[in-house]
Amino acid sequence: MSTIVLGQVQPSVSGVIETYFLSNNQLRGTKQTTTWAELHGRATKNWSATWSGWDGGSFTGYDESYVRYESNQLSARVGRLRTSFGFSDWSELFYTGINHTPLIREMNLVGNTALDRDDSGIEGTFNAGPLQVQASLVDTQLNRIQIGPNRVDHGTLTLQYGLGDLILGAELLAQNDFSQKIYGLNARYTIPHWIFKGEYFAGVGPQSCTGGYIDANYRIPSKLRTEFITRLEEIRAPGSDNPTVLTTFGMRQIFNKNFTASLNYGWGNELNYSFYATAASVAGWSLRGMFQVQF
Numbered sequence: 001m002s003t004i005v006l007g008q009v010q011p012s013v014s015g016v017i018e019t020y021f022l023s024n025n026q027l028r029g030t031k032q033t034t035t036w037a038e039l040h041g042r043a044t045k046n047w048s049a050t051w052s053g054w055d056g057g058s059f060t061g062y063d064e065s066y067v068r069y070e071s072n073q074l075s076a077r078v079g080r081l082r083t084s085f086g087f088s089d090w091s092e093l094f095y096t097g098i099n100h101t102p103l104i105r106e107m108n109l110v111g112n113t114a115l116d117r118d119d120s121g122i123e124g125t126f127n128a129g130p131l132q133v134q135a136s137l138v139d140t141q142l143n144r145i146q147i148g149p150n151r152v153d154h155g156t157l158t159l160q161y162g163l164g165d166l167i168l169g170a171e172l173l174a175q176n177d178f179s180q181k182i183y184g185l186n187a188r189y190t191i192p193h194w195i196f197k198g199e200y201f202a203g204v205g206p207q208s209c210t211g212g213y214i215d216a217n218y219r220i221p222s223k224l225r226t227e228f229i230t231r232l233e234e235i236r237a238p239g240s241d242n243p244t245v246l247t248t249f250g251m252r253q254i255f256n257k258n259f260t261a262s263l264n265y266g267w268g269n270e271l272n273y274s275f276y277a278t279a280a281s282v283a284g285w286s287l288r289g290m291f292q293v294q295f
Contacts, residue, residue, distance in 0.1 A: 015039040016294045022099065024286035036063065036090070046070055052090070061144025063090070063118065073127040080147045083119045084134045084158055085171050086186045086199045096215060097229040097252030099264045099288040102199065103244065104211040104235050106276035110180045110203030113154075113173070118142055120149040123156075130162040152176075165190050180205035185212075193219050211235030211243070225254040237273040244270040246282060260290045 020034045038052035048070070052063035066079030082088050093101045093116070105115040121138030136156045139149030158171040169186040181204040188197040200212030213233040220226045229250040236243045246268035254260045264286045271277040 009042060009045045011041075011043055013039065013041045014295065016292060018094075018293075019291045020094075021289045021291075022286065023288075024099075024281045025284040026281040030287075030289075033057070036094075038063070038090075059144070062147070065147050075125045077123045078121075080118055080120045080142065081123060082117075083121075083123055083136050083138055083156055084125070085115060085156055085173060086158075086169065086184050086201075087188075087197065088115065094290075096231075097217065097227050097250045097262045098215070098231050098248055099250070099262055099286045100248075100276075100280045100282050102213045102231075103233050103246060103274050103277055103282075104199065104201055104209075104213060107209045107211070107235060107237065107274060108207065109182050109201055109210075110205040110208045113140060113180065113182065113203075115182075115201070119154075120146060121152055132160040134158045175205075193221055207238045209235060209237050227252040227254075233268075235274065240270060240273045242270050244268065244273045244277065246271065246277065248282070257294070258292055260292070262288045262290075264288075 015038055017037045018035070019032065021030050022033045023030045034054055034056050036052065036054040038050065040048065040050050042048040046069055048068045049066070050068065051065045053061065054063050062080055064079075064081050066077045066081045068075060068077045082090070087093070093105070101116060108114050117140060119136070119138035119140050120142055121136055123134060123136035123138070126133045134157070137152045138154055138156070139151055140154045154173060154175055156171065156173045158169065160167055160169040167188045171184040171186075173182040175181070182201055183204070184199060184201045186197070186199045188195070195217040196215065198212060198214035202208070202210040211234050213231055216230045218228045229252060231248045231250075233246040234243050246266055248264055248266035250262055250264040252260065252262045266282050266284065268283060271283060
């Protein structure tokens with residue numbers, strides 16, 4: 001949940017480049033899996049632009065490419081973007097200490113719509129004290145370098161409300177004719193050294209899927225910057241007799257501003273119902289390193 005703070009600013013450009021390396025029981029040695037880069041430029045206190053792209057070996061393309069306008073408690077983004085829908089930002093997905101993104105975000109929750117995707121369109125945000133309201137009109141089916149929409153076929157509405165250390169959220173993604181919908185709930189609870197967060201989603205329509213996950217993150221109270229993480233996941237895929245269940249324990253070590261490593265061990269049942277779970281080899285040991293350069 002964010003609050004827009006505006007003041008006198010000078011034009012500026014900043015960015016980050018990240019490279020990820022992975023080792024698990026399906027690989028011989030270590031493999032470079034992803035390189036991701038983001039550029040952010042601010043022209044005035046009201047106007048800014050963001051571009052990001054990534055190379056995943058077999059997939060190369062844009063991540064986000066949008067212009068943003070901010071004024072007091074209002075803001076709007078136009079272009080290619082990760083539409084705000086639960087914990088959808090790159091940092092929420094890749095800085096957790098778990099070496100895979102949540103299974104529920106990689107499933108087609110209804111029809112051909114999954115949550116880990118880029119959209120094109122417009123998204124507006126309004127903040128009123130502890131309440132944040134976001135709405136968008138977007139095209140959810142993009143090619144790798146598409147920025148503008150071919151057709152606006154979906155809309156979203158998200159709400160977040162802060163209650164001290166607890167933030168609660170709810171969201172709806174719907175096709176224009178409401179024949180396909182995704183409902184979602186999320187929560188984040190933060191206390192000293194601990195962060196708990198989770199999401200639950202339910203698709204309504206053809207080939208629908210339901211499920212969610214809970215993360216618990218504990219940071220050791222020292223200068224070592226060591227974190228221990230647990231993730232519990234459960235999804236119900238179309239055609240499955242039993243739910244897919246995955247438990248992952250992990251440790252994340254931030255060595256310095258340029259290098260972070262995460263060690264995980266996971267086990268579960270009915271993982272074959274998730275193509276992502278089998279392709280990412282989420283069961284067993286995995287080690288991921290991230291090299292990051294900010295400028």
